[in-house]
Amino acid sequence: MSINKSEIINNISYTDLVYGRINKKLKTNLSIAEIEKTLLDIITETEERFFNKIGKNFYVTNVEKNIKITVNSHTFRIITVDQLEKKH
Numbered sequence: 001m002s003i004n005k006s007e008i009i010n011n012i013s014y015t016d017l018v019y020g021r022i023n024k025k026l027k028t029n030l031s032i033a034e035i036e037k038t039l040l041d042i043i044t045e046t047e048e049r050f051f052n053k054i055g056k057n058f059y060v061t062n063v064e065k066n067i068k069i070t071v072n073s074h075t076f077r078i079i080t081v082d083q084l085e086k087k088h
Helices: 005-011 016-026 032-045
Strands: 051-054 057-062 067-072 078-083
Touching: 005 032, 016 032, 016 078, 032 057, 032 067
Parallel strands: none
Antiparallel strands: 051 057, 057 067, 067 078
16 A cells, blocks of 8 residues: 555644643644644655555654654544654
């Protein structure tokens, strides 16, 4: 199954609770608008080969930004973000 990056970008959504989760996981204090712009920018600039679908989720991994974004493949809701482990 191929992943349609533009479909993800055009349909991305958020729940009220996810904003707090994102700030906590990234150790930031961004506003809702800043979170949405940051994640949209990261998803847009990430090459499609770094998008994976496992089970019901898409995983967008951007090594340059040190982030992995988890998106529900049915609702296109952002579920969470994780910082990538630093490789030594």
